[in-house]
Amino acid sequence: MTDFEKGQTVRFNDETRAERAAGWGGAHIFRRGDTAEITTVRKHTITVKGTGGYSYNVPRTALATPNGEVWSEPAKTPKPKARKLGEVPEGGISPDDPGLAWLWEDAAKLASRSGYCNYYDRIADELNIPGRKRDVSVEMKVNGVTITATVQARSRKEAEELIRGKLAEPVKVG
8 A cells, every 4th residue: 555645635535524733723624525735644644735725634544545545544463461470471481491591590690799689589589580599488288287498499489399399208217
């Protein structure tokens, strides 16, 4: 589809009420088949010179395009679905991906060097990303019993996995 150009004469497809481009003064009704000269081209509106030398803003959809087609707005790209903080987007890379391990290690080192350990640990927990190796306390229900355990881990998720693993090990007697 061809676009409109300044200086071009266009024809109106429908009766259209146009507001003055200056923002004041009376509106003008362009009738189906009326013609006008384009003075400005914008994304959604076209400014045309009407009667008395005044300029009016009209929607693109009111005009026939230069090649005679009827203008239609391009299809809108759907907005991406809202995503919860820390949730991997569809088609995204999981933070546990081994290819990202270097990134989390470097971020942890930088946090330690800069004195941002507590902030980094809190962010890592909120985003479910691997944080610094530290003592992580976790409260869990196992077979109806609430237990609290502290283990060395990089995230709350890793700490829960370690605790479940320890609880699943057979107890050695003697």
